[in-house]
Amino acid sequence: MGSQTRTLWGSGRIGSLHLVAPVWNGGTRGIGGLSRVVAPEGNQKKGRSLLQFLADRFYDVEALRDHLLRKQVSKVHQKNRPFNHINQRYGPYVAGAYFILKQGGAVRFQGREWIRPNQRGHFSLDFLKLQAVPVEAVDASGCAINYQGLDSLLALKELQSLWLQRCPHVDDWCLSRLHPLASSLQELSLAGCPRVSERGLACLHHLWNLRRLDISDLPAVSSPGLTRILVEEMLPSCEVLGADWAQGLKLGPEEQPRDTAGPTPA
Amino acid sequence: MLRRTLLLGLCRGPLGRGLGTHRGGSILDRDGKMSEIKKKIQSILPGGDWNPLYDTSYLPPEGSDVVIVGGGVLGLSVAYWLKKLEKPRGAIRVLVVERDHTYSRASTVLSVGGIRQQFSVPENVQLSLFSVDFLRNINEYLAVADDPPLDIQFNPSGYLLLASEKGAAIMENNVKVQRQEGAKVCLMSPEQLRNKFPWINTEGVALASYGMEHEGWFDPWCLLQGLRRKVQSMGVLFCRGEVTRFVSSSNLMKTASGEEVNLKRIHEVHVKIDQSLEYQPVECAIVVNAAGAWSGQVAELAGIGNGPPGTLQGTKLPVELRKRYVYLWHCPQGPGLETPFVIDPSGTYFRREGLGHNYLGGCSPTEEEEPDPGNLEVDHDFFQDRVWPPLAQRVPAFETLKVRSAWAGYYDYNTFDQNGVVGPHPLVINMYFATGFSGHGLQQAPAVGRAVAEMVLEGHFQTINLSSFLFSRFYSGEKVQEHNII
Numbered sequence: 001m002g003s004q005t006r007t008l009w010g011s012g013r014i015g016s017l018h019l020v021a022p023v024w025n026g027g028t029r030g031i032g033g034l035s036r037v038v039a040p041e042g043n044q045k046k047g048r049s050l051l052q053f054l055a056d057r058f059y060d061v062e063a064l065r066d067h068l069l070r071k072q073v074s075k076v077h078q079k080n081r082p083f084n085h086i087n088q089r090y091g092p093y094v095a096g097a098y099f100i101l102k103q104g105g106a107v108r109f110q111g112r113e114w115i116r117p118n119q120r121g122h123f124s125l126d127f128l129k130l131q132a133v134p135v136e137a138v139d140a141s142g143c144a145i146n147y148q149g150l151d152s153l154l155a156l157k158e159l160q161s162l163w164l165q166r167c168p169h170v171d172d173w174c175l176s177r178l179h180p181l182a183s184s185l186q187e188l189s190l191a192g193c194p195r196v197s198e199r200g201l202a203c204l205h206h207l208w209n210l211r212r213l214d215i216s217d218l219p220a221v222s223s224p225g226l227t228r229i230l231v232e233e234m235l236p237s238c239e240v241l242g243a244d245w246a247q248g249l250k251l252g253p254e255e256q257p258r259d260t261a262g263p264t265p266a
Numbered sequence: 267m268l269r270r271t272l273l274l275g276l277c278r279g280p281l282g283r284g285l286g287t288h289r290g291g292s293i294l295d296r297d298g299k300m301s302e303i304k305k306k307i308q309s310i311l312p313g314g315d316w317n318p319l320y321d322t323s324y325l326p327p328e329g330s331d332v333v334i335v336g337g338g339v340l341g342l343s344v345a346y347w348l349k350k351l352e353k354p355r356g357a358i359r360v361l362v363v364e365r366d367h368t369y370s371r372a373s374t375v376l377s378v379g380g381i382r383q384q385f386s387v388p389e390n391v392q393l394s395l396f397s398v399d400f401l402r403n404i405n406e407y408l409a410v411a412d413d414p415p416l417d418i419q420f421n422p423s424g425y426l427l428l429a430s431e432k433g434a435a436i437m438e439n440n441v442k443v444q445r446q447e448g449a450k451v452c453l454m455s456p457e458q459l460r461n462k463f464p465w466i467n468t469e470g471v472a473l474a475s476y477g478m479e480h481e482g483w484f485d486p487w488c489l490l491q492g493l494r495r496k497v498q499s500m501g502v503l504f505c506r507g508e509v510t511r512f513v514s515s516s517n518l519m520k521t522a523s524g525e526e527v528n529l530k531r532i533h534e535v536h537v538k539i540d541q542s543l544e545y546q547p548v549e550c551a552i553v554v555n556a557a558g559a560w561s562g563q564v565a566e567l568a569g570i571g572n573g574p575p576g577t578l579q580g581t582k583l584p585v586e587l588r589k590r591y592v593y594l595w596h597c598p599q600g601p602g603l604e605t606p607f608v609i610d611p612s613g614t615y616f617r618r619e620g621l622g623h624n625y626l627g628g629c630s631p632t633e634e635e636e637p638d639p640g641n642l643e644v645d646h647d648f649f650q651d652r653v654w655p656p657l658a659q660r661v662p663a664f665e666t667l668k669v670r671s672a673w674a675g676y677y678d679y680n681t682f683d684q685n686g687v688v689g690p691h692p693l694v695i696n697m698y699f700a701t702g703f704s705g706h707g708l709q710q711a712p713a714v715g716r717a718v719a720e721m722v723l724e725g726h727f728q729t730i731n732l733s734s735f736l737f738s739r740f741y742s743g744e745k746v747q748e749h750n751i752i
Contacts, residue, residue: 055411073406172420176478179478199421199423202604203423205603205604233602
């Protein structure tokens, strides 16, 4: 205890703990208090507030926390890097397919079956010889594809079907990038993407060839029913799967749900 | 060991128990009194701003390396980039002086919030492209730990500029320049326009340019608050006051060719506190003029323009207040979700607002019809006479509309060439400008902030070369005329 006192209240050069300022509030909890707090806690929520508590008082913990956050962000960037060497050697179709397969999605070349990675993430490299065969369908559901990663997808000029269900990093900016696929894209699915809102859906009008659009279960859209109607008006020849028009409407007093099965909108 | 018991004793013993019993207060109130005492001790310690005579916490510090006059989006952007690009961390003390912390007359929050790359000057396109990049990655740039991520509500719907026969050649030229810089703009004929947007009446339109990506509109208040939050977490000081005086010193110097030049250097900024006669002289090394529509007045305080007309000393900062109106109307048969930000050849513009068939729009008045900028009252006759007829002509559905609300805001209008002023003044050597953007300041703010920070820290522009936007062009007469101003 005594030695701990000396290191903590010393000049701060010793050890890796540099105090921001002599914080009397922290000090009154006692030197023993600080050592108590350093002991690891089991609960994750408690752990986060512990990190916050320490980060408010020590520059090094603050730097560590920022570093951890930046590492998470750079992990997503790393996953979305373009495979330029594959593009140069095998062409854009193979590079795009490799990119999707590496992320954990599935690809279908024209006239072939779906290629999927197995549970371990491994996939056969047979498709490397299909350099001139265009990719027709991409299933990137659940993949960590973001704005940067769409570069690889946009090179697939004959893409007909694109599934981006439950992708956590697909947002309105990504949707505004899809216009180069306008001449070929016929099916698009955005179900369950947490960052897509009605503002991004407004720029889907470029996709004039679109026949099927799935915009169900988008938590960031403020009024799902109204959005679906507006999207249907915007894309007249497209079948839009989305929320029911009455979803989000407030029920009036005479329309309160009764116990017996009544003809009330869901 | 001894020190530890002394410390514990000091903190808990006599003050805690003693004070409660001495003052006769109840034991239940001990925690409240304890926190008061802790706060007092903390402020007495070195580093706190405790003055034994009276409370001075509302005053700005007595000295600051950089004083930024104006806390709008441009001022905060300069503060952010100064703190981000400084080496080592915490080297520079920055003070932002803003006289209205409710931002009731600031151009930033009254703006329509659009961002586009369709400019005629290549530097403007570059500034806009970087700003869009900044907005897209706003949660990486402005992340504050444990605060929720920002949602600037960006609508990537693009801008649609329409041109008549006269303007078609200029538009084609502009699009070439924009494409060279990397903007994604496409040209459309009237036929293609009618196919894509059937609600447009293409009479009188010879050519249209449509931004496919990186253009749209967003919520400027969210950007302002995000910048403010981040900049406060980086250690920038804020002061609620008004700059009333600059104290400067002059030096008579000789240029290389033997001419005599009077160089001024600002030493102190007098900041007058809101609703009081009290002022604080703040010693400073650099002053950044980001006062928006009032930059001209701040420049006059620094003595810019005091001299015989026609000389460099006599060149004023040509930034004035100009009032602009924005109207919000509802039209149930109006254009749908795909509506871009449409700009008519006559200068009238509108954009969709939300999902309920509401639209925002307005028009810039001509020089003769400029309204009096003394207040922010809205002239509804202006809508009837100048905005509605061209709107209804361009979009026939707008013949039946109902104005829901309207507001007015200021442009920091550069009467010289409607483009921004960035960089130091040639004579008042430590005053830097970041103003005069005449309606496109919000969309270029992140990039301009970075440019000014580079100028202050390095002495030259590093990423985007804005040397054509320096103050000296007002004296030399080289206009950087921007044609696409709305």
